[in-house]
Amino acid sequence: MHRNTAMLSHVGSGPMEFLRRLGSSATTLLGSRGCLLTFHRVAPASAWKSLPNRNFYIDLDFFDRLLTYLGRTGWKVVTIEEALQLANRNDPNDRYVNFSVDDCYRDTYELAVPLFRRHGVPITLFVTTGIPDGIVPMWWAGLEDALLHRDEVIVDGRALRVDTPAAKRKAYARIEKEWDQIGAAASYARFCAQNGIDAEEVHWRHAISWRMLDELRRDPLVEIGAHGATHARISTLPLNAAMSDLRACRERLMQKIRVSADHFAFPYGRSGDCGTRDFELVREAGFSSAATTRKGIILGPRDPFQLPRNTLNGGHRSLAAVELHLNGVASVAARVLGRV
């Protein structure tokens, strides 16, 4: 059984419903309405439950229901290119949504794109080219992989029992936090050495490959954009390094799969991760738009280099939670709570 099979009509009359209605009535008066949604990975419902970092994944069954729901309720699923055109057209009848997957993993190829294909709607892939190039250490995927498949791991020389899904989730959260503070890539290399893990082998079990991307780029429902060469937080790089990361990503997509990427999505993408300098750099690097992960919806024409985009968290498996994004209510809540 899934926890959230309720359709919206069953959401009830609580505060969530109030906010949803408020958002709905406030925005229908203003013209067109667009919402960009982003996610990272997808997993079959049966596997989702036991994943140590499951909030990073959308349950495939839920995604299926979401796409069905959007089709039934008049939301048009579009590419970023189309979203920008619709924003400029600003026709009050337009309601559109874009789905973008960031980074790009093997499951983008095996599960996400096939799902969108079945629904006959487009999906945008924001590719970090260092993943198919094998130069970005995917420590988050490697750590999760080890916790999922082992009952015990060695962390800083000490054995840690991880023999239940709850213990694995707890361990993931704690170790991720620690590694973030002390340097995740080096910590992961040490972890691999202590646990006898072949990081290269793990990488290719989780990464998307150039061969997969070359196949996907021929699909008319797939739009390919850029998400940096190394997944660096652009705002923290000196000017030249920031520019070369942006350019390298664009050039690599052209060299490897003959894609001229017009659209960019900032890695991390929150306020501290990209600012005025960086919006300008993306334009100079030859892109025609840039998406952040600042919450919000698109009401008519706006600066294409700081597009709001709402992250779908795998833990929120209800259509009502997505409705809050579609109506722009989530962004109001985020501003009130200071989470932008």
Ligand SMILES: [Zn+2]
């Ligand atoms: Zn990313």
